[in-house]
Amino acid sequence: MAYETQPTASHFINGTYVDDIAGTSLPVIYPATGKVIATLHEATPALVDQALAAAAAAQIEWAKMTGRERGRILTDAARLIRKRNHDLSVLETYDTGKPYQETSVADASSAADALEYFGGLAASLTGEHIQLGEDWVYTVREPLGVCVGIGAWNYPTQIACWKAAPALACGNAMVFKPSETTPLSALKVAEILVEAGLPAGVFNVVQGTGPVGAQLIGDPRVAKVSLTGSVPTGRKVYAAAASNMKHVTMELGGKSPLVIFDDADLDNAVGGAILANFYSTGQVCSNGTRVFVQKGIKDAFLARLAERLKTATIGDPQDPNTIIGPMVSARQREIVEGYIAKGIEEGARLVAGGKRIDGDGFFIEPTIFADVTDNMTIAKEEIFGPVMAVLDFEDEAEAIARANATEFGLSAGVFTRDISRAHRVIGQIKAGSCFINSYNDAPVEAPFGGSKMSGVGRENSKTAINHYSQLKSVYVRMGDVEAPF
Numbered sequence: 328m329a330y331e332t333q334p335t336a337s338h339f340i341n342g343t344y345v346d347d348i349a350g351t352s353l354p355v356i357y358p359a360t361g362k363v364i365a366t367l368h369e370a371t372p373a374l375v376d377q378a379l380a381a382a383a384a385a386q387i388e389w390a391k392m393t394g395r396e397r398g399r400i401l402t403d404a405a406r407l408i409r410k411r412n413h414d415l416s417v418l419e420t421y422d423t424g425k426p427y428q429e430t431s432v433a434d435a436s437s438a439a440d441a442l443e444y445f446g447g448l449a450a451s452l453t454g455e456h457i458q459l460g461e462d463w464v465y466t467v468r469e470p471l472g473v474c475v476g477i478g479a480w481n482y483p484t485q486i487a488c489w490k491a492a493p494a495l496a497c498g499n500a501m502v503f504k505p506s507e508t509t510p511l512s513a514l515k516v517a518e519i520l521v522e523a524g525l526p527a528g529v530f531n532v533v534q535g536t537g538p539v540g541a542q543l544i545g546d547p548r549v550a551k552v553s554l555t556g557s558v559p560t561g562r563k564v565y566a567a568a569a570s571n572m573k574h575v576t577m578e579l580g581g582k583s584p585l586v587i588f589d590d591a592d593l594d595n596a597v598g599g600a601i602l603a604n605f606y607s608t609g610q611v612c613s614n615g616t617r618v619f620v621q622k623g624i625k626d627a628f629l630a631r632l633a634e635r636l637k638t639a640t641i642g643d644p645q646d647p648n649t650i651i652g653p654m655v656s657a658r659q660r661e662i663v664e665g666y667i668a669k670g671i672e673e674g675a676r677l678v679a680g681g682k683r684i685d686g687d688g689f690f691i692e693p694t695i696f697a698d699v700t701d702n703m704t705i706a707k708e709e710i711f712g713p714v715m716a717v718l719d720f721e722d723e724a725e726a727i728a729r730a731n732a733t734e735f736g737l738s739a740g741v742f743t744r745d746i747s748r749a750h751r752v753i754g755q756i757k758a759g760s761c762f763i764n765s766y767n768d769a770p771v772e773a774p775f776g777g778s779k780m781s782g783v784g785r786e787n788s789k790t791a792i793n794h795y796s797q798l799k800s801v802y803v804r805m806g807d808v809e810a811p812f
């Protein structure tokens with residue numbers, strides 16, 4: 328990769344880049360060309376052990392610092408990230424294939440938001456005083472210890488910081504394992520944190536596939552595991568963590584509903600459906616991929632959608648004019664193609680896209696199916712690609728029942744001008760992150776996460792602090808102890 332600010336080795340442990348060529352080779356493929364742009368190595372068991380030992384040692388001193396001191400380092404790192412937004416966005420685009428037009432506004436900047444927000448909170452993380460007559464209890468908010476973060480490939484920089492920022496603010500240390508598909512960006516986050524003053528060992532990055540993640544989770548030094556990934560991986564990670572009673576946060580997949588009523592503003596509804604399906608080439612966990620459109624607006628909705636889709640430039644993701652980039656990998660594109668074939672086979676009406684775009688990169692056309700029914704595979708399973716399923720509905724009660732008929736519960740959206748109906752509908756949908764006349768906003772100030780099979784716990788907001796700290800209660804008796812004998 329002809330890119331001067333790329334990371335210089337595979338892992339970042341104890342404040343510095345390290346490598347061990349004994350680890351299995353991990354080629355990094357640029358999704359837009361299919362070419363190998365870097366070759367990293369998976370962490371060997373010895374390197375994983377080294378990272379955990381560094382984290383365990385560093386955490387003790389890090390937790391002794393005041394919240395204000397810890398917060399200042401995190402906010403300084405946020406400033407550095409913002410200053411280097413261009414370079415980090417170029418790197419994120421190499422890592423993921425997502426268009427620079429997106430990475431330059433949504434990835435490094437979202438990471439900086441998290442560091443800034445939790446850096447700001449760090450000084451105010453306190454316990455409370457509970458008066459009980461003349462006795463009293465005080466609580467102390469303590470860090471958990473060493474936390475493990477495991478990332479998916481769609482938002483590598485953001486995921487690293489959504490996990491690291493609250494963890495570090497609370498006085499924990501972290502070992503982060505990025506997805507093996509997108510290993511580059513988290514290394515730059517580690518480098519910047521150290522440049523901002525983070526003590527060596529507090530944030531470490533090790534590369535690898537599932538077994539590296541499994542070694543991290545199984546280690547007795549680890550107190551908490553936060554995973555962003557698919558439901559099948561979530562089941563394994565949750566089970567492994569549960570056997571040793573570790574804390575968990577699970578940010579998993581979804582098949583979220585977006586309900587568009589007849590009275591919705593047409594262009595806003597179409598815009599919402601675009602944001603809910605084609606951003607990041609459809610590789611967004613919270614995407615509203617089941618688009619329920621009320622019968623009266625359906626034809627106008629599909630026509631306007633088709634018109635707007637024609638204006639989406641597909642191509643070189645480093646070109647600032649490109650709107651839709653490639654899928655992250657050849658494998659992910661094959662999965663998406665499999666779903667498109669299934670949609671056609673099961674009788675959905677293909678109204679746009681559906682084909683791979685010839686060339687070396689992993690490009691595929693943004694795809695829209697209409698006349699989709701609830702029992703079709705494309706309406707039931709997470710595709711994680713640019714495939715929108717449009718389903719018809721008649722009335723509100725039907726839309727709510729069908730929206731909830733899924734094992735997932737990550738997100739949901741509703742478009743209507745009737746604000747009472749908007750709240751009534753969202754109030755009945757079982758999902759963690761919901762939108763009214765909008766879609767896929769994820770400000771750091773608001774909790775983010777899913778219900779049902781989509782996850783456990785929440786990232787972002789003050790709530791995340793509860794997932795990276797625990798309370799110690801101390802009872803103080805002012806009088807004599809009355810014992811039974």
Ligand SMILES: NC(=O)c1ccc[n+]([C@@H]2O[C@H](COP(=O)([O-])OP(=O)(O)OC[C@H]3O[C@@H](n4cnc5c(N)ncnc54)[C@H](O)[C@@H]3O)[C@@H](O)[C@H]2O)c1
Binds near residue numbers: 561564781
């Ligand atoms: N809810 C959210 O916030 C959110 C955000 C982004 C992506 N996702 C979900 O992530 C999925 C796509 O990402 P993906 O394909 O990288 O997911 P994945 O489940 O295949 O992998 C996620 C991570 O888990 C690791 N892993 C795999 N097996 C493991 C094991 N046994 N032990 C420990 N770690 C293991 C992988 O190496 C990777 O780093 C989608 O389902 C998407 O919805 C969810």
Ligand SMILES: CCCCC=O
Binds near residue numbers: 767
């Ligand atoms: C909108 C941010 C979603 C993160 C998950 O993929």
